Amino acid sequence: MTGSINIALLGCGVVGSQVVRLLTEQADELAARVGAPLRLVGVAVRRPQRHPDVPADLLTTDAAELVSRDEVDVVVELVGGIEPVRGLLLTALKAGKSVVSANKALLAEDGAALAAAADESGADLYYEASVAGAIPLLRPIQQSLAGDRIVRVAGIVNGTTNFILSAMASSGANYTEALEEAGRLGYAEADPTADVDGYDAASKAAILASLAFHTRVTADDVYREGIRDVTAADIAAAKALGCTVKLLAICEQTNGSVSARVHPAMIPRSHPLASVSGAYNAVFIEAAAAGQLMFYGQGAGGPQTASAVLGDLVAASRNRVIGGRGPRDTAHAALPVLAMGDTHTRYHVALDVIDRAGVLAQVAGVFAEHGVSIATVRQEGRGHGNGAAGRDADDGAPGPKDATLVIVTHSASDAALAATVEALTGLDAVQGVAGVLRVEGLGRPVTELGGGS
Amino acid sequence: MTGSINIALLGCGVVGSQVVRLLTEQADELAARVGAPLRLVGVAVRRPQRHPDVPADLLTTDAAELVSRDEVDVVVELVGGIEPVRGLLLTALKAGKSVVSANKALLAEDGAALAAAADESGADLYYEASVAGAIPLLRPIQQSLAGDRIVRVAGIVNGTTNFILSAMASSGANYTEALEEAGRLGYAEADPTADVDGYDAASKAAILASLAFHTRVTADDVYREGIRDVTAADIAAAKALGCTVKLLAICEQTNGSVSARVHPAMIPRSHPLASVSGAYNAVFIEAAAAGQLMFYGQGAGGPQTASAVLGDLVAASRNRVIGGRGPRDTAHAALPVLAMGDTHTRYHVALDVIDRAGVLAQVAGVFAEHGVSIATVRQEGRGHGNGAAGRDADDGAPGPKDATLVIVTHSASDAALAATVEALTGLDAVQGVAGVLRVEGLGRPVTELGGGS
Incomplete structure (x- = not known):
């Protein structure tokens, strides 16, 4: 067995603390799968006193110093937001350190720069956890369907809005009432803007469209409409048509162009996506040869998202041990994005x-x-x-x-x-x-x- | 761009002919994704005159000679059965040639020998198409969930039996009538034994259990019961209990042991697997951190299975171009298999x-x-x-x-x-x-x- 793979963790909130737990609890199994032990060498947080579960000698408030340490092999980023994370990750990748990130906003805004830095140094860049939490989605799109032509990716990728729309449909509640319920039950944040106005889903749509169509699509390219204006009357009207209302992210390739959009839509109640309720996510993929595929599971949550992070971490670590690297993001098709x-x-x-x-x-x-x-x-x-x-x-x-x-x-x-x-x-x-x-x-x-x- | 990746194809039936078509039609795209052109250098078949669509100079009846050619980088095997395929693939892997196979029977019987040969020479061994056709399943289990503990894999992995049971449920037909209908519509083969007696599903269960639990499980380890004895009365009894009857493959890990079994079972009509009808496949995966996931799509068919084969082919070829190799099959857990x-x-x-x-x-x-x-x-x-x-x-x-x-x-x-x-x-x-x-x-x-x- 070779030396350990050394991991720097940036951010230790709901997901990060689960990553720390699983790295400890499953240490032996992970080592067997990777071919070397995974060793956490540092955890960068804002307020160390809030993390009594993390060994004190691992905690630091200086993320830049942690990332720049020579011993670090893989940086796991669970902070979110654009800056200062972008700079930190670019530094890591340029130094040949692999990056595992759940940062949909950053990937959707500037994935190209990160991918270029990874390409240049030969490091890995994985971000399965950035879309649909625990559901394996990016790897199937990027690898399993690499020999196919994906024509559509459409699904429910935001649990908060799905919870709210499900609640409206089942109880007849209006939007404000359902949002309040979601907040009470922990499905909506104090400031729900990113979810209810579709920003979160739009970032995910950009990532999905980029991978599915081998074309750079950023969050700005994605048409975005949230669920604030969906009324109880809309839900009732959908019901009368045999439909239900869902916030959908839809990425399509038609006639040599691609499009990506997020908006509420009526879908037939007989469609499998119609029965995806509460905080669950589900994504349909349609490919020329494979036909229709569906992926279903929990799109958020600490352990669930940590599962996706650890899958990436095992892959990146394994590549370090046996050589080689994961698939590059290819944008070779470079198709125009439809308005x-x-x-x-x-x-x-x-x-x-x-x-x-x-x-x-x-x-x-x-x-x-x-x-x-x-x-x-x-x-x-x-x-x-x-x-x-x-x-x-x-x-x-x-x-x-x-x-x-x-x-x-x-x-x-x-x-x-x-x-x-x-x-x-x-x-x-x-x-x-x-x-x-x-x-x-x-x-x-x-x-x-x-x-x- | 480096030289081409040279491919030998063994078998050119329903799936193989689709692989040939897609390799031609999508040549440019595949080259862009791999980083080198994919070149078909030979197609081994029993009766060359039956393959007018394949360029005559590619056809050969001598599979052993084709596999042994120095120029061959990747062998794609779509013949099926144990011998002579096992010998051919072992030869290829030992010579450092990567193998893409859809051969569930061989993988379930002797996957360990193939994996060992691949490990020794550093070649790749991929077999996504061997289970659930177009549905990305093995890659998610082996890679996306590599940092998680899978506790159960359960699903509908045989389209023929699912078609028959669906027909029995919807029309009240008995088994013999539904089998005849399946035959007429091309969903059952002239000799349906492998499907209706559960051999096909048992091979798939062995492959799924091996990957999910990091333990070698062969087809012989899998308890197997087919659908011949399912009566119209059973289906009616299930209905009366709010259930439906499905042929399930179930792989579980409990208390340090694993089990794998294939048998018809009643499941609640409210379960997502209950509404999987006709020739579709669907598989549930339950993991400690990720929770419940579902994968759904077409489990058979020429283009659908070819999509999975090409995904593997792109991965194997890409590894040749940029170095590195795919994940090894690990059997490090080596858990006992329950009777x-x-x-x-x-x-x-x-x-x-x-x-x-x-x-x-x-x-x-x-x-x-x-x-x-x-x-x-x-x-x-x-x-x-x-x-x-x-x-x-x-x-x-x-x-x-x-x-x-x-x-x-x-x-x-x-x-x-x-x-x-x-x-x-x-x-x-x-x-x-x-x-x-x-x-x-x-x-x-x-x-x-x-x-x-």
């Missing part, structure tokens, strides 16, 4: 209209003008409660004075769809837009949409 | 009994003698059709002369459960055992079992 307006989606639009002859013709005319084809229309009487009424509009009896038109479109450019909605608000007969949500079939036929269930 | 009798399971037992006072006490006595605890008992009148009747036994009205006792046990050793069933058949009041099936909760509480749906 959201050019991305093709489907819309669900609920319009409050005056119930008089000719209104539907007028509304349909606006869709036609914008080249948007309508898949289904349903007229609902109002005053029966939102979205729950319905069928009586079809029976020929005179309807109530006001009505809601529920329209699901076929696929069209997002710009055309947005312009259609904008134009509809200008019609006299339209009293208001009760709800607009994108609809995703995710590779499955959604012909049954509009039929209720 | 099936010592494995803990739960049973569903349906007994045809004479409906007279004291029968239940007698039956319960037999369970107690064997130390088996009963979870639920339900008595059903007979003559209403098997398993579909039911509830009227509870309403206090006098029951019919004969009855069926439906019993679900708590967990006990399989030997104790089998002995209990054996002893029950000796009771006067027991006219016959209408059905015995194992029940699996798969890590989820099955407290609702017995409550119907």
